[in-house]
Amino acid sequence: MSDPENEQNGIAKGGALDKALSGYHVPALSNDFADRVVARSKDRPEPLPSLRKGTSRNRRWSTARRLTVGALAAGALASAAAATGVLGDLPIRLLSPEQIWSSITGDEQESARRPQRLPASDGAEAAEAPETAIEGPIDSSQELEEAFSRIDQARGDRREERRSRVDQRIDETLEQRREQGLPAPTAEQEERLRNRLEQFREKRDATLEERRATTREELRERVENGEELTPRELIREERAGGLRPEARERLEELRELSPEERRERIRQFRERRQERVGQRLRRFTPEERSSIYDDTNDEPINGAAPPIESEQVDQPE
């Protein structure tokens, strides 16, 4: 075993288990194996031509518009937005697991009950209806993988849409400030902050992806062991899969609250966040702060986001 950790935590060399496993010998391939494969290759159809590249809608930063918006997104941090929760302030609804499931499986009856999505800035269409239906509880690996794939598709679309909306708001805000002669970040500040925003996003995405992969492995194992997963269970696991354990607990707790209690929690959360804004601003240079401070005094972008890291909840819509 080449990994040292295998020696430590795995199957000790020379141990009873090692001895038992080492008896698993593999017979040699038959001598005519290559001839058989080559003969079979003659019957294979010619390779298909390469697929055309998809539209650029899902390719971030691939167009001039994206790059421009990206540059201006630096202003998001210029206004300390990303660090202080503007991403969480967007009016993103938390749908019920059933609503999300119906959007994934294409169940029309359920879809009809879905709340209207907020208009996307780029007129993005909702995720296309799936080709095959997933019926009832998930009890096979194929169904589970299909569900993961659809969830990923929906999540990708949603993330693109959300980022596009964030970028657009930042763009508009900066434009307004410049028009009104208010302080705005310099090109250098924008550049620096743009990099920071991108790093922030990449790091966050990687972390979420890692957490989700672990959750999915557990789900795969449950299904492989014969367990059935209900749509509600799958969606809840998926939603919570990207969260830290404490955020996960908070999410569960929030679900149990009445609307009034939830609103109160949101208010308290915003207060705490404003406090954090102040603390973080102290880390900026005086020049940066001069352009940042005014922005943070702007009316926050209001919405019904819950007092959790709603960017992390990242539900597939």
Place this chain on the structure above:
Amino acid sequence: MSGDSPRHVSGSNEETELVRRIAARDEEAFRDAIARHATLMHRIAYRMMGNAHDADDITQEAMLRLWDHAPRLIEKGRAAGLKLAPWLKRVTVNLAIDRLRVAKRLSANADIPEQVDHEPLADAAIERREEGQAARALISRLPERQRAAIVLTYYEELPNAEAADAMDMNIKAFESLLFRARAALRRGFENEPGRVEGGAS
């Protein structure tokens, strides 16, 4: 465990050239690729499936996928340098997992089939066969993905990162899978009839 792994290690440039020739339907190049990689793929498939027939089929299908996909591999691998072995391992593992899942669906509680013995029943051969069957039984009790994780890390001695790549997983998720696989293997071993408690490593 992988003492019979291909000794011929080629650079990625050489691999790229080989795949380019396969894409151009060069039969000799295809035979070369089979000679280099089929043994490794067969070992993985055999230990995952537990029988020579399926292992043979999977190895053949994986090689034919190379034949089919060579043009696309060249397109994708041009910039970074093409490495054939990881791609083939991934295809083999996926094919084996698919086949195991289908088999499980068809006969949910089927016993592990006895292998047909074509060898003379000499004592040494019997002992060797029994050892092999015990190991095969242990491995075959694992769920498909756990089985793949054990085959790749224990038998093929791949580092976790490479094994994770072969299973198209990130390293954290793979480590979690491997941890569970080893635990399940150990449990299975300890629970074998006649096994003295604590006898496992």
